[in-house]
Amino acid sequence: MTEERSTYQRLQTELADLIQKAPKGSKLPSEPLLAEQMGVSRATLREAMRTFESQGMLKRQQGVGTFVVGPTQVIDSGLEVLESIETLAERIGLEVTMGHFEFTHLQASARQSNKLVIALGDPVIEVRRVIMMHDSPVAYLVDVLPEHVLDPETLATRFTGSVLDLLITIGDPPLSTSKTEISAIHAPVEVAKALNIQRGDTLLLLRALLFNESGDPVDYSHSYFLPGYFRLHIIRKIGGVTT
Amino acid sequence: MTEERSTYQRLQTELADLIQKAPKGSKLPSEPLLAEQMGVSRATLREAMRTFESQGMLKRQQGVGTFVVGPTQVIDSGLEVLESIETLAERIGLEVTMGHFEFTHLQASARQSNKLVIALGDPVIEVRRVIMMHDSPVAYLVDVLPEHVLDPETLATRFTGSVLDLLITIGDPPLSTSKTEISAIHAPVEVAKALNIQRGDTLLLLRALLFNESGDPVDYSHSYFLPGYFRLHIIRKIGGVTT
């Protein structure tokens, strides 16, 4: 029953140890040297390193070397209350900035019109932006709103980085709740591009539908978070005991 | 500004397409053949495939071939109410079974005693088990409880697969709430072993501290979920506008 571990598996364990022990930002030995130390070929070593790179634990640069990307400060937030990353960051004294930002004019797709309870093809605004922390992209946010909720002029003149904060300020009727769905997904191509990661890397995804006090949906958003930078928590109540 | 994409990046995109389009469970062409089709060497192809394998999208077997692991049915649960996976699964008509199960007798570590508000070294019981769905491991659960909450005899005789359900049944005083922390992490070695994945693969982690009606913590648990099998949602309320 002593299952033999393959060279690759053994190597991956050793690599994980090495990476965890290595100081953040430090440079790893060169591939030929490391392969010799680990007792494997360079090809096998590279296969193993790819997985760590795809998980954002390693950065490689041709002609330079391979570097350990250390764990960084995490954004810790309670999920019961809906607040923007910007507001949260300010509250806990964390510095975040907005990276790439764009908004486009669209006609509601089938999914969007369904979620927002509007007619197919109704005008909507799509807002996309990247959240940066310490000059690294950590989140990618996409909001879709009916145009009657947020017109382009208001967006252009009063947007400060957070759609949610803007909606809270100008919302009429005011906002009340959101239904948020939490999952882990593999990065779609456009998100991977924006966050400068590999397509297929794993992300924490919060899909939220935002309602005003009349119960009308006003915003359908996707928030893609880089794992490791965020810790979300929630108070849960014991449910009905069906047994 | 037209950034050149490396062979590897192009290959990964093509592979992602191929995998998404391929029927679930289908067999991929052999590595030499696929490498020729993609116009890359076998070594490069293998590097790219490793990342998909480490994310559970591919299964490879020496002497047999490489297979696409299709997206499977997801477990969809609201987070406001705390209920066991078993109860949830039963409610929505999903078949889950218990894989490996073990419990051990320990003395509380610093972290555990801190979380459970007991003395360092106090006797605790640690319960570990694997949740299976369609014969695949999908979650790994670890519960730590003070022995005065759950004694070994009760555990041995009345455990049906869920510590939470057991605590709800025998809890005295009854359970009330839990504080749950949601994050995405890279699989520690013992979890990777239990779930039959690679160390370092990304997992959804729910860390929960369970309280009874007296406000005493009675259970400190870690739930490791395989991404893709779970979708969790929550209703959030608009917070105070600090501005």
Place this chain on the structure above:
DNA sequence: CATTGGGGATTTGTCAGACATTTGAACGTA
């Protein structure tokens, strides 16, 4: 002296080919 422009060394990126190991199926034999 400050700046620029070459080498050259180092490192990662990619490739070609080879052999080892595992598996499954076909085949032959008792």
Place this chain on the structure above:
DNA sequence: TACGTTCAAATGTCTGACAAATCCCCAATG
């Protein structure tokens, strides 16, 4: 039929090589 052998196919690993990017030192130049 049942069982063991053989063999082809597929992944696992290794070796060696060259290409491309980067960095650093140093000489030439103003």
